Amino acid sequence: MEDSAEDKKDEKSLNFHQMELDDRILKAIAKLGWMRPTMIQEKAIPLILEKKDVLIRARTGSGKTASFSIPIIQKILNSKESAKEQTTTALILAPSKELCQQSRKVIEGLTIKCSKIIRCIDLTAKGDPTTQKHSLAQRPDIVISTPARILSHLVQKNIDIKESLETMVIDEADLMFSFGFENDLKNVLDYMPAAYQSILASATLSDEVMDLKKIVLHNPVVLKLEEPELPPITQLSHYHLPAEENDKAAILYTLFKLHLIKGKSIIFVNTVDKGYKLKLFLWQFKIRSCVLNSELPAKIRIHTVHQFNQGLYDIIIASDERSLLKPGEQLTKSSKTVKTKVKKGQDSESGVARGIDFRCVSNVINFDFPLDINSYIHRAGRTARGNNSGNVLSFVSLSENDLMNLVEEHLLASYPGEEMIMKKHQFKLEEVEPFRYRAQDGWRAITKNAVKEARLREIKAEMYNSEKLKTFFENNPHDLQVLRHDKPINVVKVPEHLAEVPEYIIPAPLRNMVGIVTKKRKHQQSVSKTKLKYQQKADNPLAVAEIDYAKKQKKF
Template sequence: MATDRLQFHEMGLDDRLLKAVADLGWSQPTLIQEKAIPLALEGKDLLARARTGSGKTAAYAVPVIQRILASKQTVREQDVRALILVPTKELGHQVQAMMRELTAYCSRDVRVADVSGRADVSAQRPILMEKPDVVVGTPSRVLAHINAQNLVLHASLEMLVVDEADLLFSFGFEADLKNLLCHLPKIYQSFLMSATFSEDVQTLKELLLHNPVTLKLQGCLLPDASQLQQYTIKCEEEDKFLLIYTLLKLRLVQGKSLIFVSEVSRCYRLKLFLEQFSIPACVLNSELPVQSRCHIITQFNQGFYDYIIATDERSLADPAATQRPAGKGKKKKKAGNLQDKEYGVSRGVDFQNVANVINFDFPATVESYIHRVGRTARADNPGTALSFISHFQLALLKEVEEVLTGDNAESALKPYQFKMEAIEGFRYRCRVSAAGWMHALPLCIITENALKQTYDNPEELMWPWWDCFLMQDAMRSVTKQAVREARLKEIKQELLNSEKLKTYFEDNPRDLQLLRHDKDLHPAIIKAHLKNIPDYLIPEALRGLVNPLSDRMRRRREKSKVHGVTKRNFKNVQGKNPLRSFRYTKRKGTQK
């Protein structure tokens, strides 16, 4: 079918760039790319707003590369010509990866350097001394290199890009950015890319842009209901853990999923809880080294993991909100220092093929909700968002609905039709009181002995008794001490992988692929039988979809059937079966 949309080959791009675009599988530009690339190639300053996942990175990366390739035909001197500022280290790595894919056939002419990743500024000096064509970094890191005289921009810079502009001030980069502008030339082309037009973006517009062209595309902040399904379910703290266990174990949530929580400690608490039931997940938060975080994202995109439990940048905006109350000042200060101020995963990072976003803890602001949910339903892919809502978050939920709905009622969040009473049997697995354990223990012992005397396969019938009374208390086993030990173990392991083994992994990239981040941390005791779900616990509507039996139990049931006749599973031992109904038999030689 014919289309009036401008195509990549009609934009006057270099053949090498067009070949790289074809390798990426981009058949036609997105709306923001169609509008922004021609204007950028004309030398216009741009202020572009488009929703997350709309292709904003390529909208500025393509014209930057094209202009550098064009300038190389007349100017042979190697120098820094483009600076891309990002709010987080993760986004810096993402931009660098995109630039390298687009320069696959012209990597000798366009060199890209990311200076946002490492902690030591001096370690990056050799990279910048080679004067790469494009430098990617956070404002604070770029300013640090300028002050260290590793980077000089006032004479050669031609283009400045600010990606996710509405986040720069919220990350505390206002002072760094203003100081950085003093080291830039008077004339350069600027691009401001943002998902929203906030007051901070307007301030940046006055500082950086000169007679810009404003592109306000795709008025909806999130995809419509045909692409993105948004649901809410009202539940309190204990029910959150019950719900997430049930949804994941019964495979009601399928596909790669991001699970957002509010605090770093909540990451590990939820991970340890899921480990009790053999549900693997990896954590992603500000305490982990940046190289480990990027490796986790890469492996998630490659399909190594199904579930990531992550915090977003909002947990760092007010560190005091996630710390303990006053009175333990030293510990509070130490915990705050562990967090990376340039961390963020709910914005900018290109998580690929995310089927679901689960707000285990509902975000504190409307903007944070939009950025979290924007990790799914990207490009033309469908996605689902599910949010757990406590009673004290109803006002915030109403605010989110008002912002998202507007004049379009279809974009409202819909209640998730889920019957909590259908999964009440799972609650025994999540929480059993100590009093219930002590009262139930004698009954369980008596029942077990009786079943062993009567049935050939007593384990199958013992499930209801032991599951109700003797299942491990998964919630109580995830104590504060267990969470603390898990955090320390995870950080030590990631530091070992990212620092001491860095050189080894560079020489042996295949071994790096074998490094998994979703392994059990094992601070808590894990019962092997919790891995499987007995049939009696599964709601009737789902029994045809879920197969809870282990291979061993399935084989036992198959062996018990011979030529279509079910084998009797009990011994004919008269008088020794306490579960059979009592029968009175008259003895010989006795009188009535």
């Protein structure tokens, strides 16, 4: 008989230090800056520490990864006190390489004070089978993998978990089947011990998750917390802006150039080609951005997100490819997960809009409106993560109004009592007129051949950087700037005058705004620096004497 988390919702809230966690974990949590547990962490950690099977259902960005990582680390530290030998006690399965990388980084952050005691390996991070075999032979405490990778090692007997495994986690369980891991996952279960603790973590309770629950969990506690799919509207604001295809580029250029969008931003488009066209368009105005492309190897995608998280650039363009289904397939409020075919050249274990750990994102911009409700939810979930706030701005054409209305109906059902969720962005479109001719010329300049050439050049460059220069950059870390993903691709001629904004086209209220550098202001700054230089010389008696002497010698 199942327990329910809803019976416990009246209990007094717990903080991390009240969960009987090891001091080393508490110090790591403090270093990560987590002031208090999220709702799902508060409920899940004590239950997992009690060794109960748990089904965790919580929205994207709610802290699910830490909710199972913290108790796993605590249990390993407890067992180390009496363990006679090194064994693998925890297995974390995820449907994509990016999700595996995310879990590994969370665990690394939580074990920073006990890294010499707890060993963790991510099988998707290293491609060399010999290296992985050697690492597995050392019996790491935690193994992170996709089902296909771990199954391969289990079949080859590179790892044996039949006796030692105590905990298994299936992260983003609702995506396991849609990523094609159904058979692999069931085969992995044949290598599991007779008794072990199981944890399923998922953003939705789809039919596939319920099927997994029957196979994997035994008398589980179902943590189906009463919370919306997205953060409250006090934390996450939703805006829409009417715009046809010809206007979207001009509006986006204006918003960025006039600094009306502040903070780190993710721009979502519906195709990879559109992503590269948008990157080339923005670069004409010296607005740096990078494209998250699933055709590139996983290491490069992870490196791209890592640089974005580090703050090397503030704009990333992503194509939400896994939601590109026929519009009718996921427009209802409850829809089954649909398997999607992987295009040739794409990584079958790649996920873009879902599951990648983007940090401190202030804005999500839907340049192309998502094709279904689930896609909108997952795109919006990239911002306002944890206790941070964020904004979602969607450009909506007339043909996309029906899609927007469906999303609005779904959001209203999630936020009872609200009359309107998606507010119209208070932006005066007439202010775009002076920018429009520049934007239209720039957008037309980017042809299909230019986009194709840009994609080919980036793939070739990244292949060369990844393989040929790997050793060099390990020995010369300062030269890693060569690998920046927001560099110009140089397939479109960029006029120099587009980098600055002429003062006459800036709306009057914004002309004195800090950060907007115009041609006129740039010239004035140059003149001011020259005057200051000579003023400093004039104030110096020795400098004055040198100037007088130079005048006499007619050298000045």
